[in-house]
Amino acid sequence: MKTKRSLWGISLALAFSLLAMLSFASCSSVPPSQKASRVEKLVEELNTEDTERLIELSARPFLLDAEIINREEDVRILWTNLRDSGFSFANAYILSIDPALPAHFARFSNDPETQAYFEKYLSGDAALVQLQTDYGRFLLLTGSKLGRIPLIYGFTGPEVQ
Secondary structure, X not given: OXXXXXXXXXXXXXXXXXXXXXXXXXXXXXXXXXXXXXHHHXXXXXXXXXXXXXXXXXXXXXXXXXXXXXXXXXXXXXXXXXXXXXXXXXXXXXXXXXXXXXXXHHHOOOOHHHHHHHHHHOOOOOEEEEEEEOOEEEEEEEEEEEOOEEEEEEEEEEEOO
């Protein structure tokens, strides 16, 4: 009788341990580039931080619409010009976050260079983030991470609603 009770207790403990491990694994399986809270933090920094920080948050090469920006200095010029013109993702909210696949290149541009960018440079955890702002709808390409914040690989827009 005692042996059956002991085996039952061990079996129950193993079952709970397995469930706990599966639960933990499923919670941590969503990469930062696909978590709304992390993307919101990225957008906040894109709206408020200085140019040097924006360069840190930008993957290279960087995709702007259909243009591939390779050099750090060109990314610096991009963010400086956007800042100087007053550009921001003002009052942004996330409409959707989906894993980005090489086949999604046409959402940026239907040209061979954009297709090559998606095939060659996307991180394994890349995401397409549809963002609504005061200036229209943008599509952000995020991936990897810098600390707890995903990097921005590029964006396109605005699509005016």
